[in-house]
Amino acid sequence: MNLVTGHLAQATVLLPALTAVLGLWLGQGSRRATYVVSILGGLLTLAAAGWLLVQVTRHGTVGEATIGPLPVGDRLRIPLRLQAPGWASIVAVAVALVSLVVQAFARWYLDMDPRYQRFAATVALFTAAMLLVVLSGDVLLTFAGWELMGWCSYLLIGHESERQKARRAAQKAFLVTRVADAPFTIALVGLSVHAGTTSIEAIVGLPPASVTALLVLLVIGVAGKSAQVPFQDWLPDAMEGPTPASALIHAATMVAAGTVVLTQLHVLLAGCRPALLTLAILAAVSVVLASVLALLQHDLKRLLAWSTIAQVGIMLLAIVVQPATGASQLGIMQLLGHAMFKALLFLMIGWAAVLAGGTIVERISGVAWRRSELRRRLGIGLLALAGVPPLVGFVSKDLIIDESARQLAGTRELAPTIALVALVIAVPLTAAYCARAWLVLTHPTALERHGYYDLIEDSETVEDVGLIELLETTPPLGEPAEPELEPATPYDDESADLSDAGRFGLWVLAFLSIVGGLVFFAPALGHLDLRGLSPMLIAGGLVAIAAAGLLMRAMSVHTVWGDPMSRVPAWLRGSASRGLDVDRAYTALVATPVLQLSALVRRLDEHLDRAIGSLAGCASWLGDRSERLHDRSPSRAIAGIAIGLLVVCFLGVGLW
Secondary structure (H helix, E strand, O other): OOHHHHOHHHHHHHHHHHHHHHHHHHOOOOHHHHHHHHHHHHHHHHHHHHHHHHHHHHHOOEEEEOOOOEOOOOOOEEOOEEEEOHHHHHHHHHHHHHHHHHHHHHHHHOOOOOOHHHHHHHHHHHHHHHHHHHHEOEHHHHHHHHHHHHHHHHHHHOOOOOOHHHHHHHHHHHHHHHHHHHHHHHHHHHHHHHHOEOEHHHHOOOOHHHHHHHHHHHHHHHHHHOOOOOOOOHHHHHHHOOHHHHHHHHHOOHHHHHHHHHHHOHHHHOOOHHHHHHHHHHHHHHHHHHHHHHHHOOEHHHHHHHHHHHHHHHHHHHHHHOOOOOOOOHHHHHHHHHHHHHHHHHHHHHHHHHHHOOOEHHHHOOOOOOOHHHHHHHHHHHHHHHOOOOOHHHHHHHHHHHHHHHHHHHHOOHHHHHHHHHHHHHHHHHHHHHHHHHHHHOOOOHHHHHHHHHHHHHHHOOOOOOHHHHHHHOOOOOOOOOOOOOOOOOOOOHHHOOOHHHHHHHHHHHHHHHHHHHHHHOHHHOOOOHHHOOHHHHHHHHHHHHHHHHHHHHHHOOOOOOOHHHHOOHHHHHHHHOHHHHHHHHHHHHHHHHHHHHHHHHHHHHHHHHHHHHHHHHHHHHHHHHHHHOOOOOOHHHHHHHHHHHHHHHHHHHHO
């Protein structure tokens, strides 16, 4: 392998990091320079990742050292190597593509933001961190990228730091993920100590029974970054960040990083039943709970956020049911499909929010009624998310459901059973909240409906008008005719037009959401066994999707905003919009006990300080009392003892 090929993995990671540095340095005071650096850096990163994929397809897994092994002694080896198996190179291309589209969209979305330069640099650094996790062959490099993503997410979510909600959301995301990072770090350290090396290739060769507790801790740590139960509440609040940041975090970075790490260690994880069962329970509960909450959200951007939690849960369930050897990478397939349609949906909702002035139902209702370009791409994204064939969401989700049923029939284990039940429940729920979002977005306002129907009625009515009637209805010469009032719209189409680069990127994502399922048949993702597909499962899923869509349509009839959930009690919708008030549970179960414990420790410390201070006073008081009792003259006993000692000394010397 030539020198250029051998350094492709390094270039794929270093190019976005260099883009971040150059964007801050060269783009000072110039938004255009920042944009040019960001786009060029994104294009070069995508080219490097694409060429890496070509080389991996030709030559197999690409592996290379970075700065060489760290000299830490003979008991632990730290090789610091990158590796790019087939699935990792495809994920690298997807991450680079989504990042490039986000950079192009952000230039338009943050056109008036004075901190656009820092935002673009942080996006580039975030991309580098995710690519480091994807291409890592060493858990120390994985940990470095993992931590860097946490810091970048804090900066992106809190980008609008003048708003209290944005600051609180950033702090909440950082603290919750940091709590989950503790077991993740312990797991990586423990696995490295057991293997005697930080090499992932060596760690997966460990006997699973000897590291069961560490693998359970690893699953808990992944649940934190992936916003799975009980760490799910930070991700919907992260919607306080700009829409491009939400698209990046939700689609191809951060929340998907856990799927990448567990796929790298899947051979080890597949042999550990307690860890798989823990992963199945956490992911299954997350899928069902998040799907229900997504259906009830009052804000469509938060609907997409809860949908992300559910879709990431499906990725993790795919890892639960994925065979350890010789099978396709089902979790990675779901990750790739989700990256395409979820990035498309977030960016399109961001565009719609600019047009409508917000993302709550009352504001965004009907925003896609008059814009066919908006309507078409939103429709593609929602159909892919709902799993309608032949779009990418249908292919990945159906493969996971079929594999779950196959594993259940072959092993009768509890983990595949939990996975299959959760997936079966998630199919109609996903279709329901996608249909609800579509009905709200395409619901015309009353004024637009009346104008539309009046136009149709006028076009179908032909009247004979005589010359006398025409003269009577025509205003006299020199008198202005009454102007015809046009229906008012809540937005200005021309002022909210996307840039050409942003529009092209959205079309790329829409195209991949349609045909992206073909990528799953690439040899790099493993061999797909289509002989075991169940026509009954496919047909049942399609019937469930159609039934959910029809139910939403029936419930939306005669509603003001086209929202089927307006028929649900307001208290239930309000509770769902607040995430079932998990914040209060955090306060009651975590924050309040910690504060009470700290207050108790503070009081004990104060009492201890006073006790120690009082010892000096006690010693002084005892000294004073003893001084009062003493008459300052030698007592007879002391004088006798002194005389006796002198006598003994003289006798001793004389007798000697």
